């Protein structure tokens with residue numbers, strides 16, 4: 001796969017901001033082929049543009065995640081499992097932050113899920129998103145294991161970076 005995570009996100013964002021038809025999007029070397037790739041369908045660009053966010057499960061059926069269309073047009077996605085003790089965080093579109101109901105950690109959706117307020121020790125795991133030529137969005141990898149589910153990553157799933165390095 002020749003494109004970086006950031007490049008693909010930027011391409012999606014550019015297409016949305018520019019109002020391009022979904023089928024105008026393509027990703028060199030990253031065309032969706034769910035039968036052979038461990039890609040997980042999460043929705044469509046049209047849905048994301050209409051609703052601003054899409055809820056899905058990733059990297060397993062018990063791990064809630066959220067894809068977001070940020071105010072600047074960027075498309076991002078994160079695990080909703082707090083890195084402190086595993087509670088499910090809630091997203092606030094007004095502040096573009098996730099807040100944990102258990103101990104108050106806050107994560108910045110505009111900065112790779114960085115911790116804005118602890119006690120969470122690490123960023124939320126960020127999920128890489130790709131689009132097929134016909135505007136279907138897929139989760140294709142995650143930056144770090146989800147709290148309490150280190151075994152949830154499939155063997156051939158893309159994991160970029162180590163921990164939450166930027």
Ligand code: FES
Nearest residue numbers: 082084085100103
């Ligand atoms: S579980 Fe989220 S702050 Fe403690």
